[in-house]
Amino acid sequence: MAEVVLSVRNLRVEIPLRRSVLCPVDGVSFDIPPGDILGVVGESGAGKSMTGNAVIGLLDRPAFIAGGEILLNGQRIDNLPREAMRRLRGKEIGMVFQDPLTSLNPLLQIGDQLRETILEHLPVSKKEAADRAVAALEEVGIPAAARRIDSYPHEFSGGMRQRVVIALALCAEPSLIIADEPTTALDVSVQAQIIALLKSLCRERGTAIMLITHDMGVIAETADRVAVMYAGRLAELGPVREVLTNPSHPYTNGLMGSTPLASKGKKRLNQIPGAMPRLDNLPTGCAFHPRCPQVKKRCAVEPGPDIESCGGRAACWFAGELSS
């Protein structure tokens, strides 16, 4: 019915402290249509995981959503009561985290965990739930699924566990999956398997995926569109090919230049001086201006612009004039 599965409008997350208020996510807006993968990329402290947690309603106290809207299939979910939100998770939103062990109960057979999730969210009989559990494991590529369904999480390898988590996220047929660094803990060969799996699921089922990662290579190969975050704000948002090959924001540009992949043959990498500012010590104006190679007077004085007011791609006053 809706053209977008997830729509985030002006999301703002705050952490009240004793003396001040931190704002790890500020004014973030994006949409994900069905069957689309949105890559959210940024360095540690950029607020990418916090954004994902806000969407699934799993913000750790004392962080809370202080402003903006989150719409799932056209319905607001940011103000739902806890119980309703809990039912929504799993049913409408699946989750895949970096460490598969945190998502699996070590004391339950994976079959029990799958069946329980299916029975809770779907109106099916026990028999059918059991069949669906096996089917889900087969779909994520676990060999001999009917036999392995009685295994405990520790009996699987890291890559297989991550597949089980994906099966668990999928089994209630959600319209959105939030994958937070799903391959960071895995070896290269297993990472390639998991990425291929996510892509095929997205294509075959039309599931929308929000893929949070720090790895530009993973984003390039997986995502349709990419959101680059810096210090809690969106720096750039657009189709992945355009953003990565022709960045409009100086931060994206610097990030691409500092990736060893992009600098084939060059002896030195382009480096961005300094480090991501701490949340309790954000610079005035555009948060990136102290590290920006083409900073102008305006950047230090006026707060960073919205993406919409700068042509829809990058949150930079001089987005079009990037000399790369």
Add this chain to the structure above:
Amino acid sequence: MSALVSIKNLTRIFDVSLPWLNRLIEHQPKAFLHAVSEVSFDIEENTIYALVGESGSGKSTIGKIIVGLLAPSEGSVEIGGVDLFRESDKAKIEATRNGVQMIFQDPYASLNPRWRVRDIIVEPVEARGGDGEGLAERLLEQVGLSAADAAKYPHEFSGGQRQRICIARALAAEPKLIVCDEPTSALDVSVQAQVLNLMSDLQEEFGLTYLLISHDLTIVQHMADRIGVLYLGRLIEEAPRDALFSNPKHPYTKMLIDAAPRLDGFGREVEPPTGEIPDPINPPTGCAYHPRCPIATERCKAERPQLRELDENRVACFLAV
């Protein structure tokens, strides 16, 4: 050019048996993990040699043996002509050890939180009875921090700055060889670039030799002169950088290069590699890679291939051409 480091037939076996009582009750035999098996390679002076491999490949174990944190079960490590585990002259070993330093993966765990940066940096000198007066301040400026930072504690620095302090500490001993164990895998991309650039600069300035241990092919491709690929504790291919990336011979190397995400790989459909890394306690017979190898034959299951020269590469595969 001469080889600064020469590693011959290096093997390290860990006893991973259960306690004897459990073995007695459960009728379990002793279990051994061959973390490193018969690995030989040379590192030329003033070059960067990289060891790549996935988890369980034994790359970190080799690094720890070279710096002396672990003893080999078999084989030898020669640095500057001194065989570290057979030389009888203690002073010679001490002098050689002094010239080998290490940079660790986790910049948060590798600095003692209770020590001032000054004391941390001069530790290699001070632990061997030397005097490090003014050394910390000089080195801090060399790695891009300020002399005033010497009086601070590690918690006042970001991850990238801490890694700079680790580099300064490694430099304090005026080393010839620095073993870098995943030096940037805990850092963000933009900070990683700073640290890699610093490492390159210092190599030129001091004529350093690096052994770079990493799982990240992009870093290895950027930094290394020569690369060794490890699988399950064995060296399966070794080649100069360009030869390895343009013309990988071993099917495992090919798979690794192919599976690594690429920045220009928009919508690339990779045929995902099959299988997973086997249990290193019970490795497959013959070539350890054969269960996952697309071109494996009966011979690969039965017989273990030895390293052989092929063009510029050394490769342990019967079928490589």
Add this chain to the structure above:
Amino acid sequence: MRDSLSRAWKSDFIWSFSRSPVAIVSFIVAVILIGAAVLAPLIAPHTPFDPGTLNLMNGFSQPMQPNEFTGETFVLGTDDQGRDVFSTILYGMRISLFVGFAAVSFAMVLGVSLGLIAGYAGGWTGTIIMRIADVQLTFPGILVAMLIFGIAKGFTPIHLRDQMAIWVLILAIGLSEWVQFARVVRGATLVEKNKEYVQAARLNGRSAFGIMTRHILPNVMGPVLVIATISLALAIIAEATLSFLGVGAPPTQPSLGTLIRIGQGFLFSGEWWIILFPSVTLLALALSVNLLGDWLRDVLNPRLR
């Protein structure tokens, strides 16, 4: 930015203190009691253990009431010998606290050293140390202390027994409490020794002793201080128990426990103040120190590294 984190940590410490009424009250009580004990010779109106100043006629004076023979008034009354209970408590607390601090220090030095060695050396050395600790844990601490006290007393010459009693007491309580320290320090050492800064020190040729004392020890002291505080309360109670049972501080150097033992003889004859006031003091001392330890543990726990 300079020192901002350590300042934040310190202010957190103080902030958490200011938010905990229990900690504030405990702290005030403990400071008053310990201060009073330290300053006893200045505060105490009488020197109760100098026989020359005692007047038997003052015996059994009720608190706050003039003695019927001498007309003197004692705040907390007197005992059978005419000793001022308030003064005996002040001096008794000195003994109790001295024994407590000394025993805990002894237990701490012993336990921390053995824990460091067990954790860092591991292997058979570690196994033997920790097995001894496990075996000792299966006996009640007070029993161990009595056993050690008895054995040690047997070895001291008779004419030295009273002088040595305090030191034997310290030895006994210290030996019965080292296990806590050893276990915690061993656990923390196992974590620290695998950290990369220890590996860096090792490859730079620092000796095992140097690594234990200079690298690991400073990083395991947080939990040790928590245990030391809680152990202090336990040591004070253990000392009182031993003295109450008559195997602790001698009557010539009475601790709070000795005072309670003396006082219990008069409980049923109506002289309640002789036992009540030392008991209340012991309770306040042990409770305040214990609560402070609990609070300290809660504050430091999330920061245990």
